[in-house]
Amino acid sequence: MTTRREANTGILAGAAAAATRPAAAQAQEPRALPKAQMDGGMPLMIALKLRRSTREYSARSLSDQTLSNLLWAAFGINRPSGDRTAPYWRHIMVIDVYLATADGVFLYDPKDHALVEYMKDDIRADTGLQDFVATAPLNLVYVAHGERMKDITPEDRRLYASVDAAFIGQNVYLYCASEGLASVFRGAVDYDKLTRRMKLPEQQFVTFAQTVGYGARP
Ligand SMILES: Cc1cc2nc3c(=O)[nH]c(=O)nc-3n(C[C@H](O)[C@H](O)[C@H](O)COP(=O)(O)O)c2cc1C
Numbered sequence: 001m002t003t004r005r006e007a008n009t010g011i012l013a014g015a016a017a018a019a020t021r022p023a024a025a026q027a028q029e030p031r032a033l034p035k036a037q038m039d040g041g042m043p044l045m046i047a048l049k050l051r052r053s054t055r056e057y058s059a060r061s062l063s064d065q066t067l068s069n070l071l072w073a074a075f076g077i078n079r080p081s082g083d084r085t086a087p088y089w090r091h092i093m094v095i096d097v098y099l100a101t102a103d104g105v106f107l108y109d110p111k112d113h114a115l116v117e118y119m120k121d122d123i124r125a126d127t128g129l130q131d132f133v134a135t136a137p138l139n140l141v142y143v144a145h146g147e148r149m150k151d152i153t154p155e156d157r158r159l160y161a162s163v164d165a166a167f168i169g170q171n172v173y174l175y176c177a178s179e180g181l182a183s184v185f186r187g188a189v190d191y192d193k194l195t196r197r198m199k200l201p202e203q204q205f206v207t208f209a210q211t212v213g214y215g216a217r218p
Pocket of ligand 1: 051
């Protein structure tokens with residue numbers, strides 16, 4: 001049973017963490033996304049029927065509106081408290097959602113619902129071991145802040161961060177199913193290579209990646 005004190009510690013840590021941007025992104029002006037459309041989509045049961053993994057993508061890019069809706073569905077703020085569309089461990093914000101695109105790498109800032117440029121390089125090919133990752137328009141990378149997960153073993157850190165990422169991943173799958181987009185959640189990643197390529201600070205680690213785009217087949 002969580003005590004009030006423990007819960008509050010988590011709430012404070014979560015709130016503080018949510019406002020923190022990585023050093024590399026701090027100097028950048030965020031790129032505002034269009035307001036997310038929260039009243040659309042297909043009925044949940046039909047989206048569940050259509051949910052699947054796709055491994056062939058066209059090069060067609062995603063519009064800003066689609067990106068906005070996708071990111072809000074993934075891990076956007078859905079309550080005045082600042083809480084999210086996906087649950088998260090101990091009320092501590094651990095996962096950052098990065099976007100690897102042809103135009104560079106961006107960090108999703110849910111508070112401002114904006115993208116913060118993180119690096120200009122196209123690192124899509126390094127986000128996974130399968131060929132399609134290099135050409136699909138978007139690879140989401142779910143990065144965990146290990147330093148925020150105190151008093152637990154490294155194994156538990158990876159476990160809880162992975163669960164957080166998986167909930168986000170399922171939100172993405174369902175949004176994609178609803179919108180006729182294609183997606184696959186991926187663990188086939190060269191983690192050391194991607195961590196180096198993204199220049200992640202010590203203690204931050206990649207949990208999983210997820211490709212999003214339009215399927216190559218109708
Ligand atoms: C933890 C996890 C890791 C996965 N890693 C990969 C991966 O690296 N590459 C891939 O193509 N699919 C990956 N998948 C997708 C699964 O292969 C897929 O969900 C499964 O085959 C069932 O197919 P479906 O999603 O179409 O129902 C992963 C799924 C999970 C849950």
